[in-house]
Amino acid sequence: MSVLLKSLLTLGGLGFALGLALSYFSRKFQTVGDELFEKVKTALPGSNCGACGFPGCEAYAENIIYKDAPLNKCRPGGKEVADKLASILGKVAEVEEPKVAALACRGGKNECAEIFIYDGGRDCRQAYILHSGNKSCIFGCVGLGHCASVCPFGAIRMGDNHLPIIDEKKCTGCGICVSECPKNVLILIPRTKLVYLACVSKDKGKAVKNVCSVGCFTCNICIKACPYGALTMINNLPTMDFSKCTDCGICVHRCPSKSYIDRAKARPYALITPSCNGCGECIKVCQFKAIEGTPGERHKVIVSKCIGCGECYKVCPVKAITMVGALGFQVKVS
Protein backbone atom coordinates (compact mmCIF):
# COMPACT_ATOMS: atom_id res chain seq x y z
CA MET A 1 0.00 0.00 0.00
CA SER A 2 1.49 3.32 -0.98
CA VAL A 3 2.02 6.05 1.58
CA LEU A 4 -0.48 8.26 -0.19
CA LEU A 5 -3.25 5.71 0.03
CA LYS A 6 -2.42 4.90 3.62
CA SER A 7 -2.53 8.51 4.75
CA LEU A 8 -5.71 9.22 2.79
CA LEU A 9 -7.42 6.23 4.29
CA THR A 10 -6.26 6.98 7.83
CA LEU A 11 -7.20 10.64 7.84
CA GLY A 12 -10.38 10.10 5.88
CA GLY A 13 -11.40 7.15 7.97
CA LEU A 14 -10.63 8.94 11.21
CA GLY A 15 -12.57 12.01 10.10
CA PHE A 16 -15.49 9.90 8.97
CA ALA A 17 -15.57 7.87 12.17
CA LEU A 18 -15.33 10.95 14.38
CA GLY A 19 -18.02 12.71 12.36
CA LEU A 20 -20.34 9.75 12.66
CA ALA A 21 -19.69 9.43 16.39
CA LEU A 22 -20.28 13.15 16.93
CA SER A 23 -23.53 13.20 15.02
CA TYR A 24 -24.71 10.12 16.91
CA PHE A 25 -23.81 11.57 20.29
CA SER A 26 -25.24 14.98 19.48
CA ARG A 27 -28.59 13.20 19.09
CA LYS A 28 -28.09 11.13 22.19
CA PHE A 29 -26.96 14.01 24.39
CA GLN A 30 -29.45 16.51 23.08
CA THR A 31 -30.83 18.41 26.02
CA VAL A 32 -34.50 19.20 26.21
CA GLY A 33 -35.45 22.64 25.01
CA ASP A 34 -32.40 23.17 22.82
CA GLU A 35 -34.46 24.59 19.97
CA LEU A 36 -36.45 26.80 22.27
CA PHE A 37 -33.24 28.05 23.83
CA GLU A 38 -31.81 28.98 20.45
CA LYS A 39 -35.00 30.84 19.55
CA VAL A 40 -35.05 32.77 22.79
CA LYS A 41 -31.34 33.53 22.49
CA THR A 42 -31.70 34.99 19.01
CA ALA A 43 -34.64 37.12 20.14
CA LEU A 44 -32.44 38.82 22.74
CA PRO A 45 -30.14 41.63 21.63
CA GLY A 46 -26.95 39.75 22.50
CA SER A 47 -25.06 42.71 23.92
CA ASN A 48 -24.60 40.87 27.25
CA CYS A 49 -25.05 44.06 29.26
CA GLY A 50 -26.45 42.25 32.31
CA ALA A 51 -29.19 44.78 32.99
CA CYS A 52 -31.67 41.93 33.36
CA GLY A 53 -29.81 40.81 36.46
CA PHE A 54 -28.39 37.68 34.83
CA PRO A 55 -24.82 37.30 33.56
CA GLY A 56 -25.43 37.88 29.87
CA CYS A 57 -28.14 37.17 27.33
CA GLU A 58 -27.52 33.42 27.31
CA ALA A 59 -28.04 33.12 31.07
CA TYR A 60 -31.19 35.20 30.81
CA ALA A 61 -32.52 32.96 28.04
CA GLU A 62 -31.86 29.93 30.23
CA ASN A 63 -33.62 31.52 33.17
CA ILE A 64 -36.61 32.43 31.01
CA ILE A 65 -37.02 28.85 29.88
CA TYR A 66 -36.18 26.86 32.98
CA LYS A 67 -36.86 29.17 35.87
CA ASP A 68 -39.74 31.29 34.61
CA ALA A 69 -37.84 34.55 34.74
CA PRO A 70 -39.97 37.55 33.78
CA LEU A 71 -39.92 38.43 30.09
CA ASN A 72 -39.65 42.16 30.47
CA LYS A 73 -36.20 42.31 32.08
CA CYS A 74 -34.32 43.20 28.91
CA ARG A 75 -33.92 46.95 29.11
CA PRO A 76 -32.04 47.53 25.83
CA GLY A 77 -34.65 45.47 23.98
CA GLY A 78 -37.59 47.05 25.73
CA LYS A 79 -41.11 46.32 24.62
CA GLU A 80 -40.09 44.91 21.26
CA VAL A 81 -38.01 42.08 22.71
CA ALA A 82 -40.56 41.40 25.46
CA ASP A 83 -43.25 40.98 22.83
CA LYS A 84 -41.03 38.71 20.74
CA LEU A 85 -40.27 36.54 23.76
CA ALA A 86 -43.94 36.45 24.64
CA SER A 87 -44.87 35.23 21.17
CA ILE A 88 -42.16 32.54 21.25
CA LEU A 89 -43.19 31.23 24.63
CA GLY A 90 -46.90 31.89 24.31
CA LYS A 91 -46.99 34.07 27.39
CA VAL A 92 -48.01 37.64 28.03
CA ALA A 93 -45.23 40.10 28.81
CA GLU A 94 -45.71 42.88 31.27
CA VAL A 95 -44.02 45.89 29.80
CA GLU A 96 -41.64 47.92 31.87
CA GLU A 97 -41.52 51.62 31.22
CA PRO A 98 -38.51 52.55 29.08
CA LYS A 99 -35.89 54.38 31.07
CA VAL A 100 -32.93 56.59 30.39
CA ALA A 101 -29.86 57.26 32.50
CA ALA A 102 -29.47 60.79 33.81
CA LEU A 103 -26.72 62.54 35.72
CA ALA A 104 -28.06 63.85 39.01
CA CYS A 105 -25.22 66.29 39.59
CA ARG A 106 -24.41 69.57 37.88
CA GLY A 107 -21.25 70.31 39.83
CA GLY A 108 -18.50 70.25 37.25
CA LYS A 109 -15.07 71.65 37.99
CA ASN A 110 -16.37 75.21 37.49
CA GLU A 111 -19.33 74.91 39.81
CA CYS A 112 -17.85 72.72 42.51
CA ALA A 113 -14.24 73.46 43.45
CA GLU A 114 -11.59 70.77 43.55
CA ILE A 115 -10.05 70.82 47.01
CA PHE A 116 -6.87 68.92 46.29
CA ILE A 117 -4.92 67.73 43.29
CA TYR A 118 -5.69 64.08 42.74
CA ASP A 119 -2.79 62.28 41.13
CA GLY A 120 -3.86 58.65 41.50
CA GLY A 121 -5.31 56.18 39.03
CA ARG A 122 -7.72 57.74 36.56
CA ASP A 123 -10.72 55.86 37.87
CA CYS A 124 -13.66 57.18 39.88
CA ARG A 125 -13.72 54.17 42.19
CA GLN A 126 -10.10 54.61 43.12
CA ALA A 127 -10.43 58.36 43.60
CA TYR A 128 -13.49 57.77 45.73
CA ILE A 129 -11.49 55.83 48.31
CA LEU A 130 -9.42 58.95 48.97
CA HIS A 131 -11.72 61.37 50.86
CA SER A 132 -14.58 60.57 48.46
CA GLY A 133 -12.74 62.19 45.58
CA ASN A 134 -11.27 65.65 45.20
CA LYS A 135 -14.48 67.60 44.70
CA SER A 136 -15.43 69.83 47.60
CA CYS A 137 -18.91 68.29 47.65
CA ILE A 138 -18.67 64.78 49.04
CA PHE A 139 -21.87 63.75 47.28
CA GLY A 140 -21.02 65.04 43.82
CA CYS A 141 -19.67 63.46 40.66
CA VAL A 142 -15.95 62.59 40.83
CA GLY A 143 -15.66 63.23 37.10
CA LEU A 144 -13.08 60.64 36.07
CA GLY A 145 -15.42 58.88 33.67
CA HIS A 146 -15.86 55.38 35.06
CA CYS A 147 -19.43 55.45 33.72
CA ALA A 148 -18.15 56.29 30.24
CA SER A 149 -15.81 53.31 30.29
CA VAL A 150 -18.42 50.80 31.49
CA CYS A 151 -21.24 51.84 29.16
CA PRO A 152 -21.63 48.95 26.70
CA PHE A 153 -23.39 51.17 24.19
CA GLY A 154 -20.91 54.05 24.07
CA ALA A 155 -23.62 56.43 25.16
CA ILE A 156 -21.56 58.34 27.72
CA ARG A 157 -18.66 60.67 27.05
CA MET A 158 -16.88 63.06 29.36
CA GLY A 159 -17.49 66.76 28.85
CA ASP A 160 -15.00 69.61 29.26
CA ASN A 161 -16.48 70.32 32.64
CA HIS A 162 -15.45 66.88 33.94
CA LEU A 163 -19.03 65.72 33.94
CA PRO A 164 -20.34 62.82 31.87
CA ILE A 165 -22.65 63.67 28.98
CA ILE A 166 -25.26 61.06 28.21
CA ASP A 167 -26.34 60.55 24.62
CA GLU A 168 -30.02 59.76 25.11
CA LYS A 169 -30.36 58.32 21.64
CA LYS A 170 -27.73 55.67 22.36
CA CYS A 171 -28.69 55.10 26.01
CA THR A 172 -30.84 52.02 26.43
CA GLY A 173 -31.50 52.50 30.12
CA CYS A 174 -29.70 49.29 31.06
CA GLY A 175 -28.55 50.85 34.33
CA ILE A 176 -24.98 49.56 34.34
CA CYS A 177 -23.56 53.06 34.86
CA VAL A 178 -26.04 53.58 37.69
CA SER A 179 -24.85 50.55 39.60
CA GLU A 180 -21.16 51.14 38.79
CA CYS A 181 -21.02 54.79 39.88
CA PRO A 182 -19.32 54.94 43.30
CA LYS A 183 -21.09 58.20 44.14
CA ASN A 184 -24.55 57.16 43.00
CA VAL A 185 -24.97 60.36 41.04
CA LEU A 186 -26.44 58.57 38.05
CA ILE A 187 -30.13 57.73 38.16
CA LEU A 188 -32.61 56.07 35.88
CA ILE A 189 -35.60 58.21 35.03
CA PRO A 190 -38.61 57.36 32.86
CA ARG A 191 -37.73 58.23 29.27
CA THR A 192 -40.93 60.21 28.84
CA LYS A 193 -40.31 62.47 31.82
CA LEU A 194 -38.56 65.74 31.17
CA VAL A 195 -37.74 67.20 34.55
CA TYR A 196 -35.55 65.87 37.32
CA LEU A 197 -33.50 67.18 40.22
CA ALA A 198 -29.80 67.09 39.38
CA CYS A 199 -28.37 67.05 42.87
CA VAL A 200 -27.82 64.27 45.37
CA SER A 201 -26.39 66.30 48.25
CA LYS A 202 -27.99 65.34 51.52
CA ASP A 203 -26.50 68.42 53.20
CA LYS A 204 -28.54 71.47 54.10
CA GLY A 205 -28.40 75.16 53.29
CA LYS A 206 -24.99 76.67 53.93
CA ALA A 207 -23.14 73.38 53.85
CA VAL A 208 -24.21 73.00 50.21
CA LYS A 209 -23.79 76.65 49.23
CA ASN A 210 -20.22 76.65 50.50
CA VAL A 211 -19.13 73.84 48.21
CA CYS A 212 -21.25 74.08 45.08
CA SER A 213 -22.97 76.86 43.18
CA VAL A 214 -25.61 74.64 41.62
CA GLY A 215 -26.42 72.31 44.50
CA CYS A 216 -29.83 72.02 46.13
CA PHE A 217 -29.72 73.79 49.46
CA THR A 218 -33.09 72.62 50.74
CA CYS A 219 -34.98 75.90 50.36
CA ASN A 220 -38.33 74.14 49.89
CA ILE A 221 -39.39 76.56 47.13
CA CYS A 222 -39.95 73.83 44.55
CA ILE A 223 -42.03 71.79 46.94
CA LYS A 224 -44.36 74.69 47.63
CA ALA A 225 -44.39 75.72 43.99
CA CYS A 226 -45.32 72.33 42.52
CA PRO A 227 -49.05 72.51 41.76
CA TYR A 228 -49.34 68.73 41.63
CA GLY A 229 -47.70 67.75 44.91
CA ALA A 230 -45.17 65.63 43.07
CA LEU A 231 -42.28 66.70 45.28
CA THR A 232 -41.62 65.68 48.87
CA MET A 233 -38.57 66.45 51.00
CA ILE A 234 -36.71 63.27 51.87
CA ASN A 235 -33.23 63.45 53.45
CA ASN A 236 -32.94 67.15 52.61
CA LEU A 237 -33.61 66.45 48.94
CA PRO A 238 -36.84 67.14 47.06
CA THR A 239 -37.81 63.72 45.74
CA MET A 240 -39.89 63.51 42.61
CA ASP A 241 -42.89 61.24 42.32
CA PHE A 242 -42.79 60.71 38.56
CA SER A 243 -46.34 59.39 38.47
CA LYS A 244 -47.62 62.77 39.67
CA CYS A 245 -45.23 64.99 37.71
CA THR A 246 -46.70 66.58 34.60
CA ASP A 247 -43.43 68.03 33.27
CA CYS A 248 -44.78 71.56 33.68
CA GLY A 249 -41.28 72.78 34.48
CA ILE A 250 -42.25 75.15 37.29
CA CYS A 251 -39.72 73.63 39.68
CA VAL A 252 -36.98 74.08 37.09
CA HIS A 253 -37.60 77.81 36.84
CA ARG A 254 -38.41 78.45 40.48
CA CYS A 255 -35.26 76.76 41.78
CA PRO A 256 -32.89 79.53 42.94
CA SER A 257 -29.79 77.36 42.57
CA LYS A 258 -30.71 75.95 39.14
CA SER A 259 -30.44 72.41 40.44
CA TYR A 260 -33.16 71.05 38.17
CA ILE A 261 -32.57 69.87 34.65
CA ASP A 262 -35.18 70.24 31.93
CA ARG A 263 -34.73 67.68 29.14
CA ALA A 264 -37.21 69.46 26.85
CA LYS A 265 -35.40 71.08 23.95
CA ALA A 266 -37.93 73.93 23.78
CA ARG A 267 -41.06 74.85 25.62
CA PRO A 268 -44.21 76.60 24.42
CA TYR A 269 -45.51 79.89 25.67
CA ALA A 270 -49.03 81.09 26.39
CA LEU A 271 -51.02 83.37 24.11
CA ILE A 272 -54.25 85.09 25.14
CA THR A 273 -56.84 85.34 22.37
CA PRO A 274 -59.43 88.17 22.02
CA SER A 275 -62.11 86.06 23.70
CA CYS A 276 -60.45 86.87 27.07
CA ASN A 277 -62.96 88.42 29.46
CA GLY A 278 -60.35 89.72 31.87
CA CYS A 279 -61.38 87.66 34.87
CA GLY A 280 -57.82 87.55 36.24
CA GLU A 281 -57.74 83.84 37.08
CA CYS A 282 -54.61 83.40 35.00
CA ILE A 283 -52.79 86.22 36.81
CA LYS A 284 -53.46 84.52 40.14
CA VAL A 285 -52.19 81.15 39.02
CA CYS A 286 -49.07 82.32 37.16
CA GLN A 287 -46.03 81.84 39.35
CA PHE A 288 -43.77 83.92 37.12
CA LYS A 289 -45.77 87.17 36.87
CA ALA A 290 -45.85 86.65 33.14
CA ILE A 291 -49.44 87.85 32.66
CA GLU A 292 -50.56 91.42 33.13
CA GLY A 293 -53.71 93.36 32.43
CA THR A 294 -56.51 95.29 34.08
CA PRO A 295 -59.64 93.43 35.19
CA GLY A 296 -62.31 93.32 32.52
CA GLU A 297 -59.93 93.84 29.62
CA ARG A 298 -57.96 91.41 27.50
CA HIS A 299 -54.83 90.32 29.38
CA LYS A 300 -51.39 90.07 27.88
CA VAL A 301 -48.60 87.52 28.24
CA ILE A 302 -45.04 88.75 28.70
CA VAL A 303 -43.35 86.18 26.51
CA SER A 304 -39.89 86.70 28.00
CA LYS A 305 -41.19 85.71 31.43
CA CYS A 306 -43.52 82.87 30.37
CA ILE A 307 -42.00 79.42 30.85
CA GLY A 308 -44.83 77.53 29.17
CA CYS A 309 -46.03 75.58 32.19
CA GLY A 310 -49.62 75.77 30.96
CA GLU A 311 -51.20 76.51 34.33
CA CYS A 312 -53.09 79.54 32.98
CA TYR A 313 -54.35 77.47 30.08
CA LYS A 314 -55.86 75.03 32.54
CA VAL A 315 -57.66 77.59 34.72
CA CYS A 316 -59.02 79.93 32.03
CA PRO A 317 -62.83 79.72 32.32
CA VAL A 318 -63.48 80.91 28.75
CA LYS A 319 -60.68 78.93 27.05
CA ALA A 320 -59.08 82.09 25.79
CA ILE A 321 -55.51 80.87 26.24
CA THR A 322 -53.58 78.70 23.79
CA MET A 323 -50.07 77.35 24.03
CA VAL A 324 -47.89 78.06 21.00
CA GLY A 325 -44.44 77.17 19.80
CA ALA A 326 -44.65 73.75 21.36
CA LEU A 327 -42.96 71.87 18.55
CA GLY A 328 -39.81 71.24 20.53
CA PHE A 329 -41.92 69.94 23.35
CA GLN A 330 -42.58 66.85 21.29
CA VAL A 331 -39.36 65.40 22.58
CA LYS A 332 -41.78 63.73 24.98
CA VAL A 333 -43.40 61.73 22.24
CA SER A 334 -40.31 60.53 20.40
Added chain:
Amino acid sequence: MSISNPGLIFLSAFIVNNILLMRYIGLCPFFGVSTSLTTAFGMSAAVLFVMLLATWVTWIIHRFILLPLDIVFLRTATFILVIAALVQFVEMFLKKNFKTLYTAMGIYLPLITTNCAILGVTLLVINYNFDLARAIIFALGTALGFGLVIILFSAIRERLEFAPIVRSLKGYPIAFISASLVALAFLGFIGFLGLSL
Protein backbone atom coordinates in the same frame (compact mmCIF):
# COMPACT_ATOMS: atom_id res chain seq x y z
CA MET B 1 14.52 15.88 27.24
CA SER B 2 16.27 12.87 28.59
CA ILE B 3 14.82 12.75 32.10
CA SER B 4 12.71 9.76 33.02
CA ASN B 5 11.98 10.46 36.70
CA PRO B 6 8.23 11.24 36.79
CA GLY B 7 8.66 13.81 39.55
CA LEU B 8 11.26 15.70 37.57
CA ILE B 9 9.16 15.50 34.42
CA PHE B 10 6.30 17.08 36.33
CA LEU B 11 8.49 19.83 37.79
CA SER B 12 10.09 20.52 34.45
CA ALA B 13 6.73 20.92 32.73
CA PHE B 14 5.25 22.82 35.65
CA ILE B 15 7.87 25.50 36.24
CA VAL B 16 11.23 25.22 34.51
CA ASN B 17 9.88 24.72 31.00
CA ASN B 18 6.63 26.52 31.66
CA ILE B 19 4.54 26.36 28.53
CA LEU B 20 3.55 30.04 28.59
CA LEU B 21 6.67 31.78 29.80
CA MET B 22 9.47 29.52 28.56
CA ARG B 23 8.05 27.89 25.46
CA TYR B 24 5.74 30.75 24.42
CA ILE B 25 2.97 28.41 23.38
CA GLY B 26 -0.70 29.24 24.01
CA LEU B 27 -0.20 32.98 24.20
CA CYS B 28 -3.64 33.76 22.77
CA PRO B 29 -5.62 32.60 25.81
CA PHE B 30 -2.82 33.90 28.03
CA PHE B 31 -3.54 37.46 26.91
CA GLY B 32 -7.15 36.96 25.95
CA VAL B 33 -8.64 35.68 29.18
CA SER B 34 -6.16 36.85 31.82
CA THR B 35 -8.06 40.11 32.30
CA SER B 36 -9.76 38.94 35.47
CA LEU B 37 -9.23 36.25 38.08
CA THR B 38 -12.52 34.44 37.52
CA THR B 39 -12.03 33.99 33.78
CA ALA B 40 -8.45 32.88 34.39
CA PHE B 41 -9.67 30.20 36.79
CA GLY B 42 -12.30 29.01 34.30
CA MET B 43 -9.78 28.84 31.48
CA SER B 44 -7.14 26.98 33.44
CA ALA B 45 -9.66 24.43 34.70
CA ALA B 46 -10.84 23.80 31.14
CA VAL B 47 -7.26 23.53 29.87
CA LEU B 48 -6.33 21.05 32.61
CA PHE B 49 -9.29 18.90 31.73
CA VAL B 50 -8.86 18.93 27.96
CA MET B 51 -5.06 18.65 28.02
CA LEU B 52 -5.12 15.43 30.04
CA LEU B 53 -7.79 13.90 27.82
CA ALA B 54 -6.16 15.02 24.58
CA THR B 55 -2.72 13.74 25.55
CA TRP B 56 -4.15 10.40 26.50
CA VAL B 57 -6.17 9.95 23.28
CA THR B 58 -3.53 11.26 20.86
CA TRP B 59 -0.81 9.14 22.48
CA ILE B 60 -2.90 6.06 21.87
CA ILE B 61 -3.66 7.07 18.28
CA HIS B 62 -0.01 7.77 17.60
CA ARG B 63 1.17 4.48 19.07
CA PHE B 64 -1.49 2.19 17.65
CA ILE B 65 -2.46 3.80 14.34
CA LEU B 66 0.22 6.15 13.05
CA LEU B 67 3.32 4.19 14.10
CA PRO B 68 2.28 0.76 12.75
CA LEU B 69 1.19 2.32 9.44
CA ASP B 70 4.43 4.34 9.30
CA ILE B 71 2.66 7.64 8.61
CA VAL B 72 3.98 9.60 11.60
CA PHE B 73 4.30 12.73 9.44
CA LEU B 74 0.51 13.02 9.57
CA ARG B 75 0.42 13.51 13.31
CA THR B 76 -0.26 17.29 13.29
CA ALA B 77 -3.30 16.96 11.05
CA THR B 78 -4.54 13.89 12.88
CA PHE B 79 -4.10 15.44 16.30
CA ILE B 80 -5.98 18.60 15.38
CA LEU B 81 -8.82 16.51 14.05
CA VAL B 82 -8.93 14.35 17.14
CA ILE B 83 -8.68 17.24 19.60
CA ALA B 84 -11.44 19.20 17.87
CA ALA B 85 -13.78 16.21 17.87
CA LEU B 86 -12.85 15.37 21.44
CA VAL B 87 -13.65 18.84 22.74
CA GLN B 88 -16.97 18.83 20.93
CA PHE B 89 -17.77 15.47 22.45
CA VAL B 90 -16.75 16.53 25.94
CA GLU B 91 -18.84 19.67 25.62
CA MET B 92 -21.95 17.69 24.73
CA PHE B 93 -21.31 15.18 27.47
CA LEU B 94 -20.86 17.84 30.12
CA LYS B 95 -23.89 19.78 28.95
CA LYS B 96 -26.07 16.74 29.39
CA ASN B 97 -24.64 15.18 32.53
CA PHE B 98 -22.71 17.82 34.46
CA LYS B 99 -24.60 21.03 33.91
CA THR B 100 -22.80 22.97 36.66
CA LEU B 101 -19.35 22.05 35.37
CA TYR B 102 -20.48 22.99 31.86
CA THR B 103 -21.68 26.43 32.92
CA ALA B 104 -18.54 26.97 35.01
CA MET B 105 -16.30 26.33 32.01
CA GLY B 106 -18.71 28.13 29.75
CA ILE B 107 -17.20 29.65 26.65
CA TYR B 108 -13.65 28.42 27.36
CA LEU B 109 -14.31 24.84 26.44
CA PRO B 110 -15.00 25.42 22.73
CA LEU B 111 -12.21 28.01 22.66
CA ILE B 112 -9.70 25.36 23.65
CA THR B 113 -10.43 23.43 20.46
CA THR B 114 -7.96 25.66 18.69
CA ASN B 115 -5.61 26.20 21.58
CA CYS B 116 -2.02 25.71 20.47
CA ALA B 117 -0.98 24.71 24.01
CA ILE B 118 -3.02 21.52 23.74
CA LEU B 119 -1.60 20.60 20.34
CA GLY B 120 1.86 21.61 21.52
CA VAL B 121 1.79 19.24 24.48
CA THR B 122 0.51 16.30 22.46
CA LEU B 123 3.32 16.80 19.94
CA LEU B 124 6.01 17.36 22.57
CA VAL B 125 5.04 14.15 24.30
CA ILE B 126 5.66 12.29 21.03
CA ASN B 127 8.97 14.10 20.47
CA TYR B 128 10.23 13.16 23.92
CA ASN B 129 9.28 9.49 23.44
CA PHE B 130 7.39 9.33 26.73
CA ASP B 131 5.38 6.28 27.69
CA LEU B 132 1.70 6.79 28.49
CA ALA B 133 2.11 7.33 32.25
CA ARG B 134 4.90 9.88 31.76
CA ALA B 135 2.95 11.58 28.99
CA ILE B 136 0.01 12.08 31.33
CA ILE B 137 2.30 13.42 34.07
CA PHE B 138 3.88 15.80 31.56
CA ALA B 139 0.43 17.00 30.47
CA LEU B 140 -0.65 17.44 34.09
CA GLY B 141 2.44 19.50 34.89
CA THR B 142 2.02 21.63 31.79
CA ALA B 143 -1.66 22.29 32.45
CA LEU B 144 -0.99 23.21 36.08
CA GLY B 145 1.88 25.45 34.95
CA PHE B 146 -0.48 27.11 32.48
CA GLY B 147 -3.01 27.64 35.26
CA LEU B 148 -0.41 28.96 37.70
CA VAL B 149 0.93 31.54 35.26
CA ILE B 150 -2.42 32.66 33.88
CA ILE B 151 -3.83 33.13 37.39
CA LEU B 152 -0.71 34.95 38.58
CA PHE B 153 -0.82 37.12 35.53
CA SER B 154 -4.53 37.91 35.83
CA ALA B 155 -3.80 39.33 39.28
CA ILE B 156 -1.16 41.55 37.70
CA ARG B 157 -3.55 42.56 34.91
CA GLU B 158 -6.20 43.56 37.46
CA ARG B 159 -3.68 45.87 39.08
CA LEU B 160 -2.57 47.23 35.70
CA GLU B 161 -6.14 48.40 35.04
CA PHE B 162 -5.69 51.09 37.67
CA ALA B 163 -2.05 51.95 37.13
CA PRO B 164 -1.20 55.31 35.57
CA ILE B 165 0.18 54.03 32.28
CA VAL B 166 1.22 56.00 29.23
CA ARG B 167 -1.73 56.05 26.88
CA SER B 168 0.05 54.41 23.98
CA LEU B 169 1.05 51.47 26.19
CA LYS B 170 -2.38 50.89 27.72
CA GLY B 171 -3.95 47.46 27.31
CA TYR B 172 -2.00 44.80 25.41
CA PRO B 173 1.37 46.56 25.10
CA ILE B 174 1.82 46.88 28.85
CA ALA B 175 0.52 43.33 29.27
CA PHE B 176 3.24 42.05 26.94
CA ILE B 177 5.89 44.05 28.78
CA SER B 178 4.73 42.70 32.13
CA ALA B 179 4.64 39.18 30.69
CA SER B 180 8.25 39.50 29.62
CA LEU B 181 9.23 40.57 33.15
CA VAL B 182 7.40 37.59 34.65
CA ALA B 183 9.12 35.37 32.10
CA LEU B 184 12.49 36.77 33.22
CA ALA B 185 11.62 35.81 36.78
CA PHE B 186 10.78 32.28 35.66
CA LEU B 187 14.09 32.11 33.80
CA GLY B 188 15.64 32.00 37.27
CA PHE B 189 14.36 28.44 37.73
CA ILE B 190 16.74 27.08 35.08
CA GLY B 191 19.20 24.66 36.63
CA PHE B 192 16.78 23.93 39.45
CA LEU B 193 17.40 20.25 40.44
CA GLY B 194 19.55 19.91 37.34
CA LEU B 195 16.69 20.71 34.98
CA SER B 196 17.42 22.70 31.87
CA LEU B 197 15.57 24.15 28.96
